[in-house]
Amino acid sequence: MPAPTIPPCARFTPAPPTTEKLDWAPLPVIDFSEAATPEGLARIAPQVCSAMRTYGFLYIVNHGYTNVQNQRIFDIADAMFTKVPDDEKKRLVADFEMTGSYRGYKARQTWDISNGVRDQIEQYNLHRAVTDPELQEHPRAMEPFLPELRAFTEHNHYNVMHPLLRVLAQGMELPDETFVRLHNFDGPADTSGTFSPLSQCDAPVDDTLHSPRDEIVRYENRMIFAHHSLVMLGSYPRSAEEETQTNNVWMKGHTDIGTITILWSQPVAGLQILCPDGKWRWVRHIDNALTVNIGDGMEFLSGGYYKATIHRVRQPPVDQAGYARLGVFYFGMADDDVLLRPRMESPILQRVGVAPRFDFAHAPTMKQYRTGLTSAYGVSKLSKRDDGHEEEVIHGVVVKHFN
Structure with missing residues (x-):
């Protein structure tokens, strides 16, 4: 049987890695070849759980994609921005303020960063199903690559995220599938329609049911992301005046909305984490590695x-x-209708207690929190704090932005 024909795509040439001596975060590197068996998962569990309790970040190597496959994904990601005409991008721009979803393109100069300076981030978000035309229309130039992107989202979901969810459940002495069953891939999942925060907040929710969430992949500065979706996102250089006005910060300190973020490592340094000692440190690039948080x-x-x-x-x-x-x-x-409250059946939580950021009796669903924060990010008016940082309240949760 002849091998399937792979559509041609121009080669993306990444920047050379930095040679500057930066203060790198000491994140552990996890060999994910161990994740293929229950015994292997048990061996990596202590290191993974320790990292997620301290830094909340780690690197993964040997995750199942080769260097060639990795390069191909970045080639396609680059084409998402360089091979699609501007008028088609404008037609496919996501109305995130109305829908609470980034599905589609986000143009530069959309988010307020600081002192009137707006972002230089262009991104494209794909629903996790990718190839379903009823869920999302894609640029014509990208249609030949959709089957590969669908396979890529499935790899992230089943071969990376699900094993990590099993490990995190083990760390809380819960059954392995506790978090996996809250992260489904298949099923009706068009959750990006117009929403009413008040009516959603008042609606009764049965957290024993778990419908699929809006998953996205993005390309930043041209990046690709997926939350049960794939995102491609690109960030572009700014003027010296803009750098001064924002203190060289391109995106304020924040936490991610969802449960697990998988970033495919790229060489341009820019990502920093706030370490337990209160210092910002850089996240190092490792060829064909994943940075997970x-x-x-x-x-x-x-x-x-x-x-x-x-x-x-x-x-x-x-x-x-x-x-x-x-x-x-x-x-x-997590699935859209999952209530974001702690799994109190965990023997660990019963021993150590919980550290709540909001009243769990009024916990939002994943959809409420996702759509609320997505529609507000970068466009809502933030409250200034005494320490100079900013905050907003999303469905009862205080969301902080670190300047």
Whole structure:
């Protein structure tokens, strides 16, 4: 049988890695070849759970994609921005303020960063199903690559996120499938329609049911993300005046909305995390590695046992100035109707207690929190705090933005 024909795609040439001596975060590197068996999962569980309780970040290697497959995904991600005409991008722009979904393109100059400076991030979000035309229309130039992107989302979901969810459940002495069953892939999942925060908040929710969430992949600075969706996102250089006005910060310190974020490592340094000692440190690039972090959704479900780490994006080092950052992300979220309250059946939580960020008696669903924060991010008026940071309240949850 002849091999399937792979559609041609121009080769993306990434920037060279920085040679500057940066203060790198000491994150553990997890060999994910161990994740293929229950015995292997048990061996990596202590290291994974320890990292997610301290830094909330870790690296994964040997995740099942080769260097060639990795390069191909970044080639496709680059084409999402360079091979699609501007008029088609404008037609496919997401109305995130109305729908609470980034599905489609987000143009630059959309979010307010600081002192009137707006972002230089262009992104494209794909629903996790990718190839279903009823869920999302894609640019014509990208149609030949949709089967590959669908396979890529499934790899992130089943081969990376699900094993991690099993490990996190083990760390809380819960059955392995506790969190997996809250993260379904198949089923009706068009959750990006117009929404009413008040009516959603008042609606009764049965958290024994778990319908699929809105999953996205993005490309940043051209990056790709997916929360049960794939996102491609690109970040572009700014003027010297803009850098001064924002103190070199491209995206304020924040925590992610969902449960697990998978970032496919790229060489332009910019990502920093706030370490337990209160210092910002850089996240290192490792060829064909994944950088994985915990988001708010998992912090809420674990009662604060696992930490949603504060991270930001800032101006790259001098030897990478002028390069755009092309990113590929998979953003994992619990099913839309899952209540974001702690799994109190955990023997761990029964022993150590919970660290609540809001009143769990009035916990929002994943959809309420996702759509509320998505529609507000970068466009809502934030309240200033005494420490100089900012905050807003999303469905009873205080969301902080770290300047």
